[in-house]
Amino acid sequence: MEKPLNYSYYPGCSLHASAGEYDLSTRELFKALNIQLTEIPDWFCCGATPAHNVDELLSLSLCAKNLELADQIEGDVAVACAACFSRLKTAQHVLGESAVKRKQVEKALDAPLKLDGNVKHLLEILAKDFGLERLAAAVNKPLTGLKVACYYGCLLTRPTDVPNLDCVEAPTIMEKVIEAVGATTVPWTHRMECCGANFTLSRPGVVIQLTGAVLDSAKAAGADCIMVGCPLCHGNLDIRQKEIEGVYNVQYGLPVFYLTQLVGLSVGLGSDKLGMDAMIVNPTPLLREKNLL
């Protein structure tokens, strides 16, 4: 019997709100894989996209404090949201490089920094810590025949030297994970392009254009669905899909899954445990067609 893996879990605000299904499917999947997740007590916002644009010290301090809280729990920090992941990694990187900023943050927090903990995205945990072989062995219902477009978006691998999740511009980690559970991946051109992110509220036109190009590319590559690891990308691709179809007068019908939903499906979790009902583009017809429900 292998020693169970332990992580402190930083869900981030989205997972407690619009991306509840990501949270649910993450917890269920990890439970099924016997990976221990302990939610960091009293965690709070990482600062997300606005903080670092307004006040760097604040954004670093928020992350540093969360990391300090995470230090109470044994194991590395597991992060689901690509934006939270990016912020925490950036804070570690910046504070590791600059003694001056470290001192400022220490002063702000009035505590010595604990930056040693490893911050890991779920992908990394599945692919590296848990391991692709073990993952493949855990599959009860292989996703055979499902053609998945893996969408990385901007933040999972960028910038260079910060997340160190995979190759910055030509990563393969998502493909590896989903292929390990039996799905087929499609090569496509827009897997690293921006979806428009949180311009979705302030400049929806930009988002419609950018997300539209992503959907176009996935459709053209013959994908059945898109897999993401970021609540913001998910929001744009899933919620805006109908609107974009209207604007450009096209039909995509591409369900947008969180990686934990698809992997969860493969290990035999029911759609209720994966929050499939929360998805705007209904995945049921596709999953029925592929005999996955």
Added chain:
Amino acid sequence: MTQPIDTSIYAAITEAIQAEAHRILAEGEVTAIVGYAAARRKGSAQPIIITDAADSVKLIFTPACVNNLAVYLTKAKKDIPKNGKIGIVVKGCDLKALSGLMGESQLKREELYLIGVPCAGVLASTVCPDQELTGDSIAPKCTECDAHLPTGCDFVPAETLVTPELERKYAVEIARLEALTPAERWVYWKEQFAKCIKCYACRQVCPFCFCEQCLCDRNKPQMVDTTPRPAGNTAWHIVRAMHLAGRCAGCAECERVCPMDIPLNLLNRKMAKELKELYNHEAGFEVLDKGPLNMFTEKDDQSFIK
């Protein structure tokens, strides 16, 4: 509060050392073994060098086995016959010193047979050797030990250690001193250094003071006053700490042997703390090509330079 420390495994370690020593001497794998033996006073131990397998029964390991035996392997100190491999009994802290010596070309790993000792701690120099090992009687260095179990040895008795978390005595004392004003610290060290009689026990037991001719013994030029007056003493201890910066492995022998109870290891720990902060250097079991003060990076801190 006195916290008892479990040293029950030391008896088993002693047996294991004796057996291994007997084997390697009898099989000719080594020509001599440096270890610990019981001494006349109750509970006390002393270094011993054995060359005969029959003498292996003399070897012991107890909380009184305080010495860092690495000192017996450096050339300026002792000439153990160098006609074969030498076995040596090492605690984790001692092994760090050996690693440092290897990095400084003083020893070669292949010429040594390392008998590692899982060690929960040894006694402080201030207590009698027959005392029980407790949170109070333990040597201060052991409260900060991160090397209870030596690795990379040729032989380590398979015993499991229980090491309680103790208050880090040096860290506490350094923090106390750092909080003082420079003038207050000067007064503190002045009193400490005034006691020094220049017996050089600190130097002689230090594994890293392997110079054949100490800078401080030279008189052309006289870099450091040799007389045991406050001025010369202060200079000596500053120079000593500087020469050990980045090299000291933390065995605290200097402090243990000081007949005047000068807290010399505080200086070494302070230097270690700075080197950790500045260059992320820590003494360990790894043999380093270059010590932190024999190398540099272009990005080194220079906030203190105008």
Added chain:
Amino acid sequence: MQPTKQNTFEPKIIAFVCTWCTYAGADLAGTSRMQYPSNVRVLKFPCTGRIDPVFILKAFQQGADGVLVSGCHPGDCHYIAGNFHARRRFAVFRKLLEFVGVDLNRLQFSWVSAAEGGKWVEVVTDLTEKVRSMGPMTEFKELAMEEQWSGAINTPELQEAYNSI
């Protein structure tokens, strides 16, 4: 100059400098006829890499009130990397001095290039004025006068000390 000068404390500043950058920078200050306090005495070395921490200690013991160590900017070392080695050495040594109670305001490090005559003047002037305001460096001087009790002989001061008990 003002006659009051002799009553005020004039610090003794010793500067250890490398020949290629800071010494040349000080020369430039001279050829540019810049003015600075006359308290500094310059010791020339080929490179800051040659400067042994013991020299700083010795300087204080010999009565320096302030010490300056100055060399080439990083990357400018005439000897490739001597100043990088010196930078580490002194980063550590100053921490040691601080820990034994030396006020680091008396010990200045700087990079002064051969083109920075002005910076040399600034560094020397600042240090001189800073040390002047701090007063004499008494620690090492007093230490030099002290004896182990057994070696002490009756001096008027000692006698006075006894009398005051």
Added chain:
Amino acid sequence: MSRIGVFICHCGENISRTVDVERVAAEVGKMPGVSFSTDYKYMCSDPGQNLLKNAIQEQKLTHIVVAACSPRMHEKTFRKAVEAAGLNPYLCEMANIREHCSWVHENKEEATVKATEIVGMMVERVKKNRVLPTITVPVTKRSLVIGGGIAGIQAALDIADCGHEVVLVEREPSIGGHMAQLSETFPTLDCSQCIMTPKMVDVANHPKIKLYTYSEIELVEGYIGNFQVTIKKKARSVDEDRCTGCGVCMTKCPQKKIPNKFDQNIGMRTAIYVPFPQAVPNTPVIDRDNCTWYKTGKCGVCQKVCGPGAVDFEQQDQLVVEPVGAIVVATGFDLYTIDEKPKGSPIKGYGEFGHGKIPDVIDGMTFERLASASGPTGGKILRPSDGKEPKQIVFIQCIGSRAREKGISYCSKVCCMYTAKHTMLYHHKVHDGQAYVFFMDARTPGKSYDEFWRRSIEEEEAVYIRGMVSRLYQKGDKIVVMGSDIAVGVQVEIEADMVVLATAIQPQKGAELLAQKLGISYDKYNFYSEAHAKLRPVECATAGIYLAGACQGPKDIPETVSQASAAAAKVMTLFSKDQLEREPIVARVKESGCVGCFACKKVCAYGAVEEKEIRDRQGNLIKTVAFVNPGVCAGCGTCQATCPSKSVELDGYTDEQVIAMIEAL
């Protein structure tokens, strides 16, 4: 007992205006050890120097202090004068009372006191000065040049023309290097081979040049003036003495489909081959990995057809030792290969560009071969995938260069110019084609360079788009180039037939291994480091080794040739004397105190510290100590400050001298 003479200079009024020189002379005269003290108007003048010389003889002076200007000004002058009077020049010191005293202080009293103290310090210092004999090192007047590209060829020819023997070592079967691969050269569009091959032939015919091709440096021992270089001559399988270069073997060789590296693998060659027709020497090499004889033990056609019987399948690698006095390193560059990440290197690839997957995405050197009249397409620009002429071509600059995120932050310097050249060559050959260039900015500092670049836009109709490309992908038989035009602020997509990547210049693979053999330093990219970026740009920190060309950093041809000639000039300077003389300010090890921790060796930037074994009369090893090679030591003294026991000492700056000065205060 020392008899010190002190000479205080007035420097006209430069010193005496603010320093009471008579008083200084009087005060100094009272200092212990000083037997003569005087002042004089101009010490550096002839009468001043004569005063000094006479005093040395009349007063029997043993040490001299001249208090005057900065030693940086006149130290040499006075040391020479002292030497002329029969004293060792290093027994003379200067006290700087002008730049460091009279010129920077106005108060005469203060300046006088300071001057007296400065002189006092130097008096104490000079007492501890020792007689230092000038160091002489014999010089072997032969030179090694490593690398037979344009840099190595130029350096070798310059040195050989001066009458000194040169050993030229080239790794490939022929000299010529990258320049021989180029089609035309900017900014004049000369045919590269036309200007290169005559020089190659000159090398082959030069009586003073000993050429080793298909050879590598195995080992370098010794130091300036006295290197012993072991060269490995790889087995060519063809006897160079017998071969006439007729080429029959190559026409008969049955293995004809081996990608030719010289043609960037788009052209083919045989197993017995010369890389290109103008190769020097024109002696073929058998590629043993691809030769049927070596693979199966059968064939041997080349041997059968060779009239002179030059083919020798049994030939072995040979080691040759050459004694030389100087080494010119001219190993050149490699191109950044974007689809692979060099092992152990921090440099990353560009997976997103599909290089290696999309056949019509090529690098600049491949374009050179396509454009070269002697190249695999005879100078026609044709797509590797289908041999069609590309009508839309996109050039992308700064691939790898200035891309910190890929691990390279430097500019490769030549890409702007060669891309401009490529657009011209393309336009000349494909008249109806359109070239686009994605660029960050155009860097064209060089004679006639900017005009050349303007021409590519204004006359040759290349469209320059300021911005970078994010991704390339194949769409049908087109390549979609996704990029941004930051001048206009839009994303652009171009459907191209061919894409040419201006890949970065990198050091040769294994450059660091050669550097380790030579004992020279290199930067984090493995470019070799010069001794001083500004003032010693062609010398290595290791004495006697010089740099030429792109092995030091990206360079174009004119710059490479200049540096090669400069390196040759340095070598010739070294060879101009039979013995190398140098200032005796070097470190020496006191072996009695040395315990062999080699901290000195670890901090020495020049590799001057060696390990030396001390043995007793019976030959038993007593200890291993450090030894400083005086020919290599630069005299910085970092070793001494590092040595825990002060067993290494820098002459001229000994601890005794320094402490004496401190104690004089």
Added chain:
Amino acid sequence: MWPPKKGNHSGLPLPLRPHMQKQITQQNLNILLDSLIKEGIRVVAPHMNGGTPLYEPLTCSADMNTGQLPRRSAKEAFFPVCEDIMTYEKEGQKVTVTDIDPVRFPETVLVGVRPCDAAAIPVLDAVFSWDYKDEFFLERRRKTTIIGLACTTADDACFCTAVGLSPAETKGSDLFLTPLVGGGYVCETYSDKGEQLITNHKELFSDTGGAKTLPLAQPETGKIDLKKVKAWLDEHFEDPLWDGIATRCVGCGACAFVCPACHCFDIVDEGTEKAGTRRKNWDACGFWKFTHHASGHNPRDGQPKRYRNRIMHKFKYYDDKFGQTLCSGCGRCVRVCPVGIDIKAIIDTILNSEC
């Protein structure tokens, strides 16, 4: 004259049998010391310096702490760790040398001296007043009154009884204190100095009232046959024993510096070209430098030879020259040795070996 006459070389009066016996309370002893301090007399007594017991000048009698054997012996009252012996100054071509005038040594009362320390002082008299009269030692000796104190405790490093002394040994003391049950001391005088002290402060002393003294310490070691030890040493300058013992020795000076009888010293000049001081400071035969010749040769070229010298000097050479043993069994060297070298164990080994 060689060999010198054995016996008293100091020119000082030999210790007398008790001349006067009195009693003093702890309180009165403190009053005595405080009044001496007020008179300008340096009162040196065991005192806790931080956690380290040392003989040091008191500023107040309450600072006296006789609970532990001081880490350094009382010899430094006469033979300082370091003392100036002359100073020089150069001005112009003139050199001025000034000797230290021993008249300036302070009057001293050394109190609470343990028998092992006090007994070593007359032993030192011999060497410092032999062919050369060391006025630095002798003047301090003249100016010092020694008040000994009997031991009531001992540890397993103590071995005064082994070398013929005891916890109540009065040798070397001018005045000797033995603690009484319930506090206070019996005072016995052994010299005029001691008697003078009592006479000068007679109001503080009372006659002995038959109060019981505390039981004395009982070191665990029995008397050893020093003659036999010497006889063995006479014959065994070369012996494998030396190598065996001293391979452990790391060559520091701790044993010699804490020893009440070791008396080697070094003379060094410290200063600059312009001015300086000649100083005399403790030296130790364990140091490699101790016998290092200017030529580079070292006759005692290994630690066994150096350690042999320590034993030889203590139990043979000093006996040969002055008829005394240079060890008073205080056990300090046993306690401080970094590597656990135990002089008592070595003597035992010698006694047990075949002669």
